[in-house]
Amino acid sequence: MPDGPDPSTRFLRDRLARFVDYLRSEGLPVGTGEAVDFAEAVDAIDLLDRDGVRAAAGITLAKSPEALAAVLAAFDRYWVGPAARAPVPWPRDPPSVLGPSKRRPTHRAGATSDATRDPPPTVVMPIGTYSASAPSSPHPLVPLEDREVRALRRGARRFRRQVAARPGRRQSRAHRGVIDLRDTVRRSLRNAGEWVELGRRAPRLTRAEFVLLWDVSGSMREHESRLFALVHAIESTSRRCRVFAFSTRLREISSEVRRHGYRRAVSRVADRIDRADGGTRIGESLAEFRERFGSLLGPETTVVVLSDGWDLGDVSEVGEELGRIRRRVRRVVWVTPYTRRPGFEARVGALRSALDVIDELLGPEDFASRWPLRPFRAPAAAG
Amino acid sequence: MNAGAPWSSPAEVERALLEQNYLPEAGLSLAIYLASRLGKPLLVEGEPGCGKTEIAKALAAATGAELLRLQCFEGLDARSALYDWDYPRQLLAIRLHERSESVEKVEREIFSERYLLKRPLLRALDGDGRHRPVLLIDEIDRADEEFEGLLLELLSDFQVTVPELGTIRARQIPLVVITSNRTRDLSDALKRRCLYAYLEYPDLEKEAAILEHRVPGLGAGFAREIAAFVQRVRREPELAKRPGVAETLDWAAALLALDRSSLDPETIAATLGFLVKDADDLRALRERPPTVA
Structure with missing residues (x-):
């Protein structure tokens, strides 16, 4: 019976396992399968080729461009040594609306630890802030009552049916489509059994494709629990839904929302998001979205912006950017917490600038009510 | 394996x-x-x-x-991607063997690899x-x-x-x-x-090298000029769809077919459709074309 791997291989594998452990502590979802792939990849290449090992880490441990950048940055931090360690943005460039996971261990100065397990000292990064020095604060997301969540889900389903542009599995009568034998026979009875007219059926449009852009800036503090419940409700109605949080920067949070029950999603997102108290730059965030995720925009996509419209950036940019997005998608919907308040007028700069290009302006109440969605129409945009 | x-x-x-x-x-x-x-x-x-x-x-x-x-x-499914049974041939086989063979034997026969359509x-x-x-x-x-x-x-x-x-x-x-x-x-x-x-999109050097490799006869200078122009087009902020390498190659081949050896505004305006495939983008670029190096 073999004695197992030799000491040098065991040492190497131990180091690799510690690196994988470090990646997990940084919030990267690295599974055992990926770790095994990494170890096998390192076996297959020249171990003295640092760039090769670094690239192999990206190839085996990352599954998206964002994760790729994060793995490579973590590799540099972990393997280069303390002198070269520097704060590296995750996943792209700071400041980001997502802060480090609260589960991430913090490292006190002077604390002794195993050198290989010791990640670089945590550097306080100005996360999601308008100015570089403005502090961020924990996200106060709290779960809504089940009754409210159920109402929002019903509304989200109605919304999905309203904007559906993709065929589902169920079929219904149609002018074009495959021949429906049963319907054709039924029709033939009207014509003495002659097959004069053919019945046809085609898939019903029941599936929708969403991009949700959720404003998590300080001005949304009062409403964010409710809006997040709506985000989760819409996300759960469609398998093709991507969720982004923004304040001064944009960050995808689809994986935090997806495939989790509402309460678990609340705690995951609250764990990972720091609210930016320093302001919102909606136009810049939209431009960043279009730049980085433009491939998500298509003729079947519905883009939903959830924001109060308070913006410290150039408000005209909001209209321009939304216009560019609108040209490429099926529909742009803006959800603001204030539409159903008495005397509401879309006077906030960013919202006013967006009115000309959006298709609907809704409030969370529209989703929670039992009635069909009633879009708000400002006089300027009516007609 | x-x-x-x-x-x-x-x-x-x-x-x-x-x-x-x-x-x-x-x-x-x-x-x-x-x-x-x-x-x-x-x-x-x-x-x-x-x-x-x-x-x-x-x-x-x-x-x-x-x-x-x-x-x-x-809508892609197992029948198009994986396998399907050759139903007409199976029916024929059933008719051929229905009197001479047992049901089990016919079943074994028609559900064998012979009647499997491999996708x-x-x-x-x-x-x-x-x-x-x-x-x-x-x-x-x-x-x-x-x-x-x-x-x-x-x-x-x-x-x-x-x-x-x-x-x-x-x-x-x-x-x-x-x-x-x-x-x-x-x-x-x-x-x-x-x-x-x-x-990612290739950088200037890489794209010029790709052009030289894939479009013989272009020449190093012209390949670089085309690549530089495409890089500038990609940096245009308002483009809905940025040109990929495939579009660059098509455009370069078109320019070569037109016997061009350098870029000029008229040629660019006439052939921009090879590079940009969106009507709004095309209009925007014709109104405000990126400069030729």
Whole structure:
């Protein structure tokens, strides 16, 4: 019976396992399968080729461009040594609306630890802030009552049916489509059994494709629990839904929302998001979205912006950017917490600038009510 | 099952691809080498037109293997991707044997491999014993999420279970290249089974080199001029769809066919449609064209 791997291989594998452990502590979802792939990849290449090992880490441990950048940055931090360690943005460039996971261990100065397990000292990064020095604060997301969540889900389903542009599995009568034998026979009875007219059926449009852009800036503090419940409700109605949080920067949070029950999603997102108290730059965030995720925009996509419209950036940019997005998608919907308040007028700069290009302006109440969605129409945009 | 790698180092992969006029990005050769050594599928993501599909074509040409291509689309199912039964021939066989054979024998006969129509995924498991087949699953993000479930057994164990026949295992592990334009997120289960590479738009030097390789007769100077112009077009903030390398190559070929040896505003205006495929983009660029170097 073999004695197992030799000491040098065991040492190497131990180091690799510690690196994988470090990646997990940084919030990267690295599974055992990926770790095994990494170890096998390192076996297959020249171990003295640092760039090769670094690239192999990206190839085996990352599954998206964002994760790729994060793995490579973590590799540099972990393997280069303390002198070269520097704060590296995750996943792209700071400041980001997502802060480090609260589960991430913090490292006190002077604390002794195993050198290989010791990640670089945590550097306080100005996360999601308008100015570089403005502090961020924990996200106060709290779960809504089940009754409210159920109402929002019903509304989200109605919304999905309203904007559906993709065929589902169920079929219904149609002018074009495959021949429906049963319907054709039924029709033939009207014509003495002659097959004069053919019945046809085609898939019903029941599936929708969403991009949700959720404003998590300080001005949304009062409403964010409710809006997040709506985000989760819409996300759960469609398998093709991507969720982004923004304040001064944009960050995808689809994986935090997806495939989790509402309460678990609340705690995951609250764990990972720091609210930016320093302001919102909606136009810049939209431009960043279009730049980085433009491939998500298509003729079947519905883009939903959830924001109060308070913006410290150039408000005209909001209209321009939304216009560019609108040209490429099926529909742009803006959800603001204030539409159903008495005397509401879309006077906030960013919202006013967006009115000309959006298709609907809704409030969370529209989703929670039992009635069909009633879009708000400002006089300027009516007609 | 044999996962014998056709190459012994990433440098060999790079050389093999260069021989096929494919200039790999830094890191892509290593990803291909590891995919081939570890017997894992390679998931390649990136902007449309960056050369994702070309990787599989170049690999097939480099190894002399057959390229099995599965173009994904919405509604793609096992019948188009995996296998189907040849129903007309089965019916004929039933009629032929209905008097002479027992029911069990007829059943065994008609549900044998003879009556199985192999689609690309199943054909990739066959192999000829000499070359590892190259399987290209193109634009998987266009297929339904359910289709990804169908791929899991194939991509992890390189086998397919046909209920009537049992499990069919690969004779040789194919080189599998899966491409995605990231129009939707792929499932974690699928991504876990793959190695990963992301292709960016090439930089100026690389794009000029690609043009020289792929459009012979262009000349180094003109290739660089075209590449520089395309790089400037890509930096235009308002473009809905940025031109990929494929569009650059088309445009360069068109310019060569028009006997041009340098760019001028009239030529650009007349041929911009090769580079930009969106009406709004075309209008915007004609109104405010990027400067020619």
